[in-house]
Amino acid sequence: MARNSMEEDIGICSSILIGVSILLCICFLPLTPFFTLKVVSQYERAVIFRLGRVRGGAAGPGLFSFLPCTDEIRVVDMRTISFDVPPQEVLTRDSVTIAVDAVVFYNIQDAVSSVCNIDNVRMSTRLLAQTTLRNMMGTKTLAEILGAREEIADSMRETLDTATDPWGVKVERVEVKDVRLPHNLQRAMAAEAEAHRDARAKVIAAEGELNASKALKEAADVFSQSAATLQLRYLQTLSTIAAEQNSTVIFPLPIDMKV
Numbered sequence: 001m002a003r004n005s006m007e008e009d010i011g012i013c014s015s016i017l018i019g020v021s022i023l024l025c026i027c028f029l030p031l032t033p034f035f036t037l038k039v040v041s042q043y044e045r046a047v048i049f050r051l052g053r054v055r056g057g058a059a060g061p062g063l064f065s066f067l068p069c070t071d072e073i074r075v076v077d078m079r080t081i082s083f084d085v086p087p088q089e090v091l092t093r094d095s096v097t098i099a100v101d102a103v104v105f106y107n108i109q110d111a112v113s114s115v116c117n118i119d120n121v122r123m124s125t126r127l128l129a130q131t132t133l134r135n136m137m138g139t140k141t142l143a144e145i146l147g148a149r150e151e152i153a154d155s156m157r158e159t160l161d162t163a164t165d166p167w168g169v170k171v172e173r174v175e176v177k178d179v180r181l182p183h184n185l186q187r188a189m190a191a192e193a194e195a196h197r198d199a200r201a202k203v204i205a206a207e208g209e210l211n212a213s214k215a216l217k218e219a220a221d222v223f224s225q226s227a228a229t230l231q232l233r234y235l236q237t238l239s240t241i242a243a244e245q246n247s248t249v250i251f252p253l254p255i256d257m258k259v
Contacts, residue, residue, distance in 0.1 A: 014051050021069035035068045040075060045111040047074045058111040076111040080172060081122070085129050087180065090137040092145065099180040100137050100145070102153070104129045104160070110168030118167045125164060129174075132159050142181075149176045 025032045040046050040060035048055040048064075049072040058076070066073060085102040092098060106125060108114045114121045136156050137145060145152065157174040164171060223229050 017051065017070055018067065021067045024069065025067070036065050037063060038066065038073065039063050043077060043079045045076050045078055047076060047111050047115045048072070049074070054112055054116065074115050076108055076114055078108055078111065080105055080107045082106075083122075083126055083129075084177075085126075085133055087178075088130060088134050088137070090134055092137065092142050093139060094141045096142045097182060098137070098142065098145070100133060100176065101178055102129070102133055102156070102174060102176045104171065105173040106160075106164070106169055106171045108168055109170045113166065113168030121167050121169060124167070125160075125169060128163055129160060132156055132163075145179055149179075152176060 025036060028035075038046065039062065042061045045058035045060045046064065047058050048066055050067070051070050052072075055071070082103060082105045085104060087099040087101040090098055090100055104125070108121065118124050133156065136152060136159070140148075140152065153174045153176050157171050160174065161169075161171040223233070
């Protein structure tokens with residue numbers, strides 16, 4: 001009974017204050033529109049607190065009225081907001097220290113929740129993004145981080161979206177910008193990549209030598225069947241050398257010039 005009486009007293013006091021505010025607006029009627037009307041843009045919403053309580057939903061866009069003595073207005077930007085996550089020092093699952101940074105895009109879907117459920121929605125979203133990035137990268141190996149950035153970004157977006165949903169925030173996109181490795185690890189990876197390239201070059205050269213030897217063996221078999229074929233090949237070689245305007249011609253001895 002005492003609690004119900006207190007609630008009724010609070011309701012009566014609120015009604016009296018609202019009535020006084022309306023009476024003042026009527027008394028200053030010529031000037032009232034300058035103090036009781038407000039315009040918010042298409043991308044904004046206004047959350048109105050009347051004596052500390054939310055009055056309905058968010059107002060706007062456009063023109064709306066309020067009581068200057070009893071109402072408090074919080075304007076919320078509904079556009080997409082982006083911010084950079086500062087580089088985070090992360091120890092990966094395979095014990096490699098790296099620095100990772102990212103960019104997050106989000107917007108506010110529910111203006112009332114963003115004002116009533118969280119003190120500073122922008123700062124809280126930034127801090128949560130930093131923590132989520134560190135936790136997400138700590139569960140991955142270096143190879144997974146370098147090769148699966150899109151999957152990690154999607155997983156981070158889902159985690160952030162779930163955590164910020166009570167705040168009226170919708171996380172639209174998360175992108176991992178850069179992964180910085182220690183200099184000694186960069187040199188080691190560069191040396192490993194160079195060794196792989198050298199090994200691949202040697203394999204290709206060996207395969208070329210093998211194919212060339214097979215072709216030479218087939219040509220030798222053809223030349224061995226006819227002596228005139230070898231002489232024609234020799235004359236063709238001399239013709240090629242002469243076309244290059246060389247002053248020196250080498251004759252293999254002995255040579256059998258049969259007609």
